[in-house]
Amino acid sequence: MSERRPAKSKYTLDRGIPGAFEGETVTRRRMMVLAANVTGGIAIGGVALSATGFALGQPFVEVDTGWHDVGAEDEIPDDTYVPRVITLDPKTGQVGKTTVYVRKHNDRVDTEGPQDQYSRYVAISSRCMHMGCPARYVQAAQHFICPCHGGVYDFVGKVAGGPPVRPLDRFYTRVVNGRVEVGRRYSVNSELKRFSPRPPGQALDGVGQYLFPSRPTMRKLPGT
Numbered sequence: 001m002s003e004r005r006p007a008k009s010k011y012t013l014d015r016g017i018p019g020a021f022e023g024e025t026v027t028r029r030r031m032m033v034l035a036a037n038v039t040g041g042i043a044i045g046g047v048a049l050s051a052t053g054f055a056l057g058q059p060f061v062e063v064d065t066g067w068h069d070v071g072a073e074d075e076i077p078d079d080t081y082v083p084r085v086i087t088l089d090p091k092t093g094q095v096g097k098t099t100v101y102v103r104k105h106n107d108r109v110d111t112e113g114p115q116d117q118y119s120r121y122v123a124i125s126s127r128c129m130h131m132g133c134p135a136r137y138v139q140a141a142q143h144f145i146c147p148c149h150g151g152v153y154d155f156v157g158k159v160a161g162g163p164p165v166r167p168l169d170r171f172y173t174r175v176v177n178g179r180v181e182v183g184r185r186y187s188v189n190s191e192l193k194r195f196s197p198r199p200p201g202q203a204l205d206g207v208g209q210y211l212f213p214s215r216p217t218m219r220k221l222p223g224t
């Protein structure tokens with residue numbers, strides 16, 4: 001009478017992989033760990049790609065480094081702004097244009113920020129420092145208003161209400177042969193101190209200036 005061999009349990013662990021079911025080459029636990037690792041890798045890759053694109057892509061958005069004529073000195077008042085459109089990137093058509101609000105330096109209101117050869121005229125960017133919508137100077141209110149989320153800036157571009165995190169950016173200005181020219185953009189903190197240009201949404205007061213350092217490609221600005 002032949003000896004009967006005990007039947008193998010389907011849960012037997014004699015296949016060389018601890019915890020494996022019969023016929024499996026990879027345990028469910030291993031499969032789950034592998035899936036978690038792949039998912040984590042994809043998530044980290046996505047974040048890294050976004051950060052790299054943010055760091056490298058921005059210099060290509062604003063490529064202008066020159067000076068733009070915005071009118072004769074006697075065309076620019078000191079008690080209100082005149083809008084001027086300048087081209088930051090000629091290759092991108094209308095997208096490369098931006099509106100700048102220009103006025104003459106006024107001792108009565110321009111008491112903060114550097115007083116030097118670049119501040120004889122004030123040129124304020126229309127790009128809102130919350131999320132970048134176009135803000136507009138409203139003469140009746142003597143404030144800049146952003147229609148997107150209710151951002152309000154006072155006459156010198158400081159935040160007066162709403163979500164923007166810093167004053168409106170400015171541009172260097174100079175006078176050449178009686179003509180006012182607007183140069184490169186710079187950012188300011190709430191005391192109108194100059195900083196190299198930052199994107200919207202980055203505060204520059206307190207630790208903000210260290211949390212959001214400027215890009216190396218944009219550091220060579222006078223007075224920053």
Ligand code: FES
Pocket residue numbers: 128129130131132133146147148149150151162163164
């Ligand atoms: S983009 Fe201007 S308030 Fe939000």
